[in-house]
Amino acid sequence: MSATAALPEGQEEGGSQTVKVQLKLREMIFAGELQAGARITELAVVERLGVSRTPIRAALIRLEQEGLLQQLSSGGFAVRTFSENDVADAIELRGTVEGLAVRLAAERGVSESLQAQAAQCLDAIDVLLQALTLDDDAFSSYVHLNAQFHGLLGQLSGSSVLQRELARVGSLPFASPSGFVVVQANTPQARDMLVVAQDQHRQVLDAVARREGARAEAIMREHSRLAQRNLRDAVRRPDLQDNPVVGMRLIRPN
Template sequence: MSARMPLPAADEAGGSQAVKAQLRLREMILAGELAGGARIAELTLVERLGVSRTPIRAALMRLEQEGLLDALPNGGYAVRTFSERDVSDAIELRGTVEGLAVRLAAERGVAGVVLAEARTCLEEIDRVLEQPALDDESFTRYVAANQRFHNLLAEMAGSTVLARELERVVNLPFASPSGFVVVQANTPRARDMLIVAQDQHRQVLDAIERREGARAEGIMREHSRIAQRNLREAVQGEHLDRMPGVRLIRQR
């Protein structure tokens, strides 16, 4: 059998362009640069992003799969809007799947090196929370460490099936572990709420190490309730300057 030939450079370049276009378009939607319900004009995006129509179309297709765009009956795409219930259900689904992941991790056991990496993430969060007040840079550090920790929890289950499904869930709009953390920034109780979340992080890791599956699952389900509360605060409209993508969420 002949050796597999490498992809032509042009294909690699096209794929890279599509990924870049996808990331930029997602950013534009969640930043409120593309309004909810607005039809997407391919030619406008070609000019705005400086790429050809082929990667733009690939990016639009991927964003439809993520749930940020709706395919229109006559062709093309429009920016999707979401009910508050849609987002709440997505967060609930994440909590359920993450809960299953940590229960399996506790029951099956986790390699020491992975547990050590998770503890390192929590130590980074501890260093952020040592500050009496949190600025934008602190929240950026928190989001990065929080994301790494949640990724490690998914890895601990040792299941490619669960990892794939969890990836799909967290890609649902506003359903990621840090989807609404920015809502807490610069609020009087911001640090207090993150300290509660951090305590839950430590409790779930402790449950995994002690092989207490039911306890780990319950803590993870409860952990998602913080995001539910942040969602309720976000849709009240007090944080649109910090999180304009919330305009895509309908209260009814």
């Protein structure tokens, strides 16, 4: 591995430094700087990032837990590849957990302030979608607001257990709510798909407000199907395979 700019050393080599290394390595994997199947060792990362071994070891273990790396019997780690089914299953799992979250929210009830917060997030998305075409900045804003809304779903449930599970599931490779939004940004159907997704957002919030748990859960399960459709389209478009944003090179068709 060639040397690159060192990450800044913190006063402690614990959590914050580990997170920095974890984010940097994830970025390098998705950008193709660490290719699928490439062997990664602690010493090589020390040389490349200029960080001591303690946070690097912890970051590599976390990336293995996320599923981006696999530990080798000979030592070190390797960048994983994923089948289309692997990714579809992760998206399905997120939809299942989110469905449970909104069903519990509807059954248990949600405070007006939290409902208003979620509605304000969707209002901001509506403003973005008023444009007939979306530029890169608009798509970036959508990704941020979409992540914010999906993050609120756990809070709507009132369950700390579900909030933790949603965070865990969302960190699985390619399973985040906007995992395939940016890669579709330049397609003619991009805005149309976001409009459909936004309507589902509105419908699930309405179902929660009306205390219709089964309806809310069904909508979120269907919402995950839209993400799976984006996945299928992305895998089958050869011009997207080199997209560095979502690491399409790591996904192989079934």
